[in-house]
């Protein structure tokens with residue numbers, strides 16, 4: 001049976017470390033790091049995710065504002081709020097929860113966030129820096145996946161075949177790039193790829209982010225492979241499940257992440273880490289002072 005990688009446990013440890021760093025700032029009576037999350041509309045899953053972010057900030061002592069806007073907010077109104085946050089010297093991180101309502105252009109909104117406060121790592125400047133392996137904010141889910149691989153000793157991926165199912169800007173493309181940056185040989189599969197199973201069966205590391213409940217079956221997976229499941233779906237019984245058929249794939253995989261308690265909690269932990277990174281850059285905190 002596969003070893004289960006609980007992102008929830010790793011995230012707990014990350015948050016413990018961040019809390020200690022913030023406590024130190026508090027004791028020194030320094031300004032505290034601050035994250036502002038903006039949610040437009042009342043998409044139920046998004047409401048739950050932004051509440052999760054608020055709770056996580058509270059747990060580690062990070063300052064946090066949650067700006068809730070009606071779904072009827074215009075693009076200009078949202079841009080105005082982003083401009084105010086960009087110039088607010090007390091704000092270190094800005095996150096606009098996705099997806100946005102259909103009348104808004106996601107690119108216009110994400111491009112408006114100051115790259116130095118873009119703790120989601122979605123701004124083209126930060127995406128470009130990631131591609132060039134320059135220091136920057138790495139987007140949270142891909143960064144969390146790499147951290148999970150590191151936790152099981154997979155730091156240098158030389159000689160490993162990594163296959164990514166899904167090519168979204170939030171997960172598929174950036175995680176493929178980060179795996180490449182760690183020397184893996186990377187293949188991306190998507191809805192137009194033919195005979196996906198023959199490709200996934202070769203993967204030493206399989207990352208799945210397609211949004212289809214239990215799509216990946218046992219016979220898609222190479223024995224001993226590391227399977228990272230990014231999907232969050234509801235099945236016919238309204239039970240939360242991933243894109244991987246966990247019960248059956250765990251019988252062949254070497255490692256597997258569960259849903260829930262896998263990648264999701266890592267996304268939030270990495271967001272907090274990025275916000276503290278932004279604070280430290282803005283306050284010119286050196287490595288020794290941390």
Ligand SMILES: Nc1nc2c(c(=O)[nH]1)N[C@@H](CN(C=O)c1ccc(C(=O)N[C@@H](CCC(=O)O)C(=O)O)cc1)CN2
Nearest residue numbers: 049095096097098099120140141260261262264265267
């Ligand atoms: N601006 C952004 N928008 C979105 C992002 C993002 O990184 N930035 N990612 C996703 C949603 N997401 C964070 O925002 C997120 C998804 C899931 C979880 C999580 O902890 N999930 C739990 C299960 C939750 C449940 O019960 O439904 C788990 O997997 O254990 C955290 C964050 C899209 N939008």
